[in-house]
Amino acid sequence: MSGYVPVCDVADLKDLQPRATVVDGEPVVVVRVGDEIHAVADKCSHAEIPLSEGTVEPTGKISCWLHGSSFDLRTGEPDEPPAWEPVNVYTTALIEEAGNQRVAVSLSPPNERES
Known part of the structure; x- marks a missing residue:
């Protein structure tokens, strides 16, 4: 899949547990909320x-520990x-790599996904 970078095995991504990673030099946080997997910039905008x-809340929001700002994982x-x-x-995206299902992230916004 062009433009996607594998970041972790799906099995290693625990529900509501943020996972820090780097994609093409950018800090990214990957989060599983139930059956959904989200990725956002790993930096509070404040x-x-x-x-x-x-x-991370079950409602799909991630909160900054410093001042309590929270962000919708779907929209940012x-x-x-x-x-x-x-x-x-x-x-x-989920990809197959060496027999494992992996989470891959593209820095393209969701509205620019490949068809």
């Missing part, structure tokens, strides 16, 4: 703290101050 150090939009700017949302 304080530049790694979101991978925060908590913050839902309360002090953050006003969204975080980047990235495209994820």
Whole structure:
């Protein structure tokens, strides 16, 4: 799959446990929420703290531990101050690699996915 970088085995991605990684030099946090896998920029838009150090809610929001701003994992939009700017949302895909199902991330926004 062109433009996608494998980041971890699906089996290693625990529900509601953020996982920090780097894709093409960019810090990314990958999160499983139930059957959905999301990837967003691993930096709070308010304080530049790694979101991978925060908590994930079953509603699909990730929170920064420093000031409590939370972001929707689907849209990147913050839902309360002090953050006003969204975080980047990235495209994820499941790929087969060496007999393992892996999570792959593309830095392209979800609306630019390959058909």
